[in-house]
Amino acid sequence: MPGKLSFKNTFSALEQAMNIAKQRHSLISGNISNSQTPDYRPKEIDFKTAMARALNSGQKIKTAKTDPRHIDVGTNSISGVEPFEEKGDWNGYNWVNIDREMTKLLENNSRYKMAAEMLLRRVSILKEVIREGGR
Amino acid sequence: MDLFSTFDISASGLYAQRKRMDVIAENLANMETTRTENGGPYRRKMVVMKAEGSKSFDEILAVQSEGVKIDELVEDTSPFRKVYNPGHPDAGKDGYLLMPNIDLIVETTNMLMARRAFEANVAAMKITKQMAVKALEIGR
Numbered sequence: 001m002p003g004k005l006s007f008k009n010t011f012s013a014l015e016q017a018m019n020i021a022k023q024r025h026s027l028i029s030g031n032i033s034n035s036q037t038p039d040y041r042p043k044e045i046d047f048k049t050a051m052a053r054a055l056n057s058g059q060k061i062k063t064a065k066t067d068p069r070h071i072d073v074g075t076n077s078i079s080g081v082e083p084f085e086e087k088g089d090w091n092g093y094n095w096v097n098i099d100r101e102m103t104k105l106l107e108n109n110s111r112y113k114m115a116a117e118m119l120l121r122r123v124s125i126l127k128e129v130i131r132e133g134g135r
Numbered sequence: 136m137d138l139f140s141t142f143d144i145s146a147s148g149l150y151a152q153r154k155r156m157d158v159i160a161e162n163l164a165n166m167e168t169t170r171t172e173n174g175g176p177y178r179r180k181m182v183v184m185k186a187e188g189s190k191s192f193d194e195i196l197a198v199q200s201e202g203v204k205i206d207e208l209v210e211d212t213s214p215f216r217k218v219y220n221p222g223h224p225d226a227g228k229d230g231y232l233l234m235p236n237i238d239l240i241v242e243t244t245n246m247l248m249a250r251r252a253f254e255a256n257v258a259a260m261k262i263t264k265q266m267a268v269k270a271l272e273i274g275r
Contacts, residue, residue, distance in 0.1 A: 018270070021266075022138060022141075025138075025141060025263065026140065026141040026144065026200040028259070029141050029144045029148075029200065029256075029260075029263065030144050030186075030200035030201045032148060032255050033145055033148025033149075033256055033259070034184070034203045035148075035252050036151075036152070036155075036184055036203075036249075037184040037185060037186050037203055038183070038184065040186050043200065043201070083200075098251075098252075098255060101255075102255060102258065105258070105259055109262045109265065112269065113265075113266075116272065116273060119273055120273055123273065
């Protein structure tokens with residue numbers, strides 16, 4: 001994690017965690033909806049790698065600028081992690097292991113909830129500070 | 136990419152499985168059908184599913200998660216069942232009647248699989264909803 005774990009950094013780290021969990025959830029949902037698709041290979045992103053990448057790289061989308069007056073597109077909602085095809089066993093139909101996908105779904109949901117809960121508590125700390133400071 | 140596109144992915148799964156159920160129901164209803172428009176007994180139908188990526192700009196930029204769609208509706212080319220029934224008006228000269236190539240057990244198994252897959256999609260959708268609700272809590 002770059003820099004100190006400041007209040008602001010924690011915020012953005014938690015935001016990234018939620019973002020990645022959301023993307024991963026989307027992939028898992030896709031895998032589940034394709035559980036009966038012939039020859040389908042489930043897709044997956046590695047949470048740790050994605051998180052490391054999101055924290056180390058800037059969050060700006062890099063676009064080609066042909067004029068100095070061009071401005072940045074803004075923050076990136078994409079952590080830039082390419083999904084890879086998950087290794088699985090051939091079940092006679094495709095490579096999706098539905099039990100695994102359902103477990104991943106729950107596990108990922110917990111991660112998301114955890115990050116969201118942490119964020120909520122951060123906000124309540126902030127509120128507390130503001131309230132106490134205003135006395 | 137927002138959570139709403141994830142709803143679409145699960146919805147595509149629900150739709151595909153429901154469509155599959157329709158086809159299975161059609162097969163079961165036509166288990167004894169010996170007359171069709173094309174002549175001959177009813178041929179068993181099946182759906183072929185295909186993974187389909189989202190078309191939205193945001194989705195193409197971001198992580199590609201794929202929904203599912205019914206690619207085509209195909210007919211089972213396996214031979215018809217032969218049943219000895221000389222009294223039937225559609226029976227051949229040898230007394231054998233060609234019946235649809237539908238196996239009750241195969242259809243029931245497929246029905247079960249479609250149901251389970253449907254349920255899995257519903258579970259995924261519920262979790263998407265939970266996530267969306269949790270995200271809304273932050274804004275409170």
